[in-house]
Amino acid sequence: MAEPLVVLSGVNKHFGDLHVLRDINLSVDPGEVVIVIGPSGSGKSTMCRTINRLETYESGSITIDGKPLPQEGKELAQLRADVGMVFQSFNLFAHKTILDNVTLGPIKVRQKAKAAAEKEAMALLERVGVAHQAQKYPAQLSGGQQQRVAIARSLAMEPKVMLFDEPTSALDPEMINEVLDVMIGLAKDGMTMIVVTHEMGFARKAANRVVFMADGQIVEQATPEEFFTNAQSNRAKDFLAKIL
Numbered sequence: 001m002a003e004p005l006v007v008l009s010g011v012n013k014h015f016g017d018l019h020v021l022r023d024i025n026l027s028v029d030p031g032e033v034v035i036v037i038g039p040s041g042s043g044k045s046t047m048c049r050t051i052n053r054l055e056t057y058e059s060g061s062i063t064i065d066g067k068p069l070p071q072e073g074k075e076l077a078q079l080r081a082d083v084g085m086v087f088q089s090f091n092l093f094a095h096k097t098i099l100d101n102v103t104l105g106p107i108k109v110r111q112k113a114k115a116a117a118e119k120e121a122m123a124l125l126e127r128v129g130v131a132h133q134a135q136k137y138p139a140q141l142s143g144g145q146q147q148r149v150a151i152a153r154s155l156a157m158e159p160k161v162m163l164f165d166e167p168t169s170a171l172d173p174e175m176i177n178e179v180l181d182v183m184i185g186l187a188k189d190g191m192t193m194i195v196v197t198h199e200m201g202f203a204r205k206a207a208n209r210v211v212f213m214a215d216g217q218i219v220e221q222a223t224p225e226e227f228f229t230n231a232q233s234n235r236a237k238d239f240l241a242k243i244l
C-alpha cells in the first residue's frame with residue numbers, strides 16, 4: 001500500500017472561544033478524491049487553510065507526503081507549491097497577464113527558466129481551455145475562465161495535492177460545469193484532491209469518498225453512493241434534506 005499523502009491526526013483549532021476544528025482525523029491516499037461537505041460555519045474552509053498552513057493549529061499533527069508541515073521560510077514556500085489551493089474567489093493577479101499569472105510561481109519558487117515555464121503554462125492553459133486568452137488580463141475573462149486559469153496556475157507548481165474550497169460557488173450557473181469538467185479531468189488523471197463543494201453531481205462522478213463535517217467535527221465519511229442514499233447521522237440527514 002502507498003503511504004497516505006495527507007494525514008491530519010487529532011487536529012484542534014480555536015478562534016478565540018470558538019473551537020473550530022475538533023479532533024480532526026483525516027487521511028487521504030495518493031490519487032484519492034475526497035469531497036468535504038457540511039453546513040456553513042462547520043470548519044471546512046478552516047480545515048483546508050490549515051492543511052496549506054494559511055492557518056495555524058494548536059494540537060495534533062498534519063503531514064504532507066510523510067513530512068510535518070513547515071512553520072516558515074523556504075520550506076513553507078515549498079509546501080504551498082506542493083499543496084495547490086483554489087478558492088471561491090479566483091485571486092488572480094489583476095495587473096498581470098493570464099500567462100504571467102501562470103508562470104510567476106514556477107519562475108520564482110520552482111526556479112524554472114522563463115521559456116520553459118511559458119511553454120508549460122501554455123500547455124496547461126490549453127488543458128483548461130483558455131490558451132487563446134493567454135495575453136489578456138484577468139478582468140477581460142469571465143468568472144469561469146478566471147477560475148480555470150487559477151486551476152492552471154496551481155497545476156503549474158506541480159502540486160502533490162490540490163485543495164479546492166467551493167471553487168464554483170461564486171460563478172454564474174452556466175459557468176459551473178466548465179470548471180467542474182476541468183476538475184473531473186484532473187481527478188481522472190489521478191490528481192489527489194480535497195474538494196469542498198455542494199455540487200452533488202460532481203461528487204457522484206468524481207469522488208472516492210465524502211467527508212461530512214458539522215460543528216468542527218468530521219461526523220461521518222462514506223463513498224458518495226453510501227452517503228447520498230444512506231447517511232447515518234441525523235446531522236447529515238438534515239443537511240442532505242436541505243440541499244438535495
Ligand code: ADP
Pocket residue numbers: 015018020038039040041042043044045046047
Ligand atoms: P465553513 O467553510 O464550513 O463555512 P469556516 O471554516 O469558514 O466554515 O468557519 C468555521 C467557523 O470559524 C465559523 O464560525 C466562522 O465564523 C469562524 N471563523 C472562520 N475564520 C475566522 C477568523 N479568521 N476569525 C474568527 N473566526 C473565524
Ligand code: MG
Pocket residue numbers: 044045046165166
Ligand atoms: Mg467555507
